[in-house]
Amino acid sequence: MGFASTDLPTLLMMAALFPVSLGAVYMVGDSAGWTLPILGIVDYNKWTSNKTFHVGDIIIFNYKSLIHNVREVTPQNFKNCNATSPIVSYESGFDAITLKTLGHWYFLCGVAGHCQMGMKVDIKVTPFSPPPTASPAPAPISGA
Template sequence: MALVERALVFLMMVAAFQVSHAAVHKVGDSAGWTIIGNIDYKKWSATKNFQVGDTIIFEYNAKFHNVMRVTHGMYKSCNASSPLSTLSTGNDTIKITNYGHHFFICGIPGHCQAGQKVDINVVKASPAAAAPTPSSSAMASQVPPATVPLPAPSPNNAASFIVAKGFALPLLALALSSYA
């Protein structure tokens, strides 16, 4: 039983460690948010793995650009007439708080049409899921995922968890040493 408890503690610590390390993504990488240099924001966003808790940074010259959060329809048609929100500091930070698509355009006339728009897609994925291969993603729709119930720890041996960013590994070592 001690092995099962150690495994459960380990899995909970790994999950907490993964959640505590959010990524920061600068839109357009070193080029930033611009129309200069033919930046392909669709290609840029396709190479990222956005998660809830991540931070998106838009860096740009505020004299020439802005950032508008828009609906999907507005994104597709480059319609900047009634954005959900507008940012214009030149160094705007957005914290991702939910799954799904987050659409942004530059509202300066002609800029969105020139490609200054980005779709930040935050996909809900299980912590144990690996990157799907073409054959595994086709198979995933046909085969339901297996579920294995984990036994609950006995009340007198239940571990308390305090997870602070950067402290997951030391806590894991401490938790495992208490069972040795």
């Protein structure tokens, strides 16, 4: 079974967007994507609360580029919803970002009023902790 010729461009695009990584891939906001959190469709604080992010993980912002964007900002600018001097700006509508360092990564929408309405996310990257291993069984006591 081979690939159809139309699959090759898709595979090449995926390879470019998602470099080899041992990390997990997260779609910010899950099926809601990166959007205004109106009507309770998405709560980005709640979305991050049940996830553990590690170095090498990839977060994807999926949004309508004509009405939203993504700005990585400093902690102070995140707190104040200030997008005027971002660290990095994204505007493609489908931005894959590899988390390369430990600590907090702060993102918000730079469109006026969107951050104030809750379109911001704090991604905390923690050290990887391997799952605990089972303790070895005690050696049997030999009889005399």
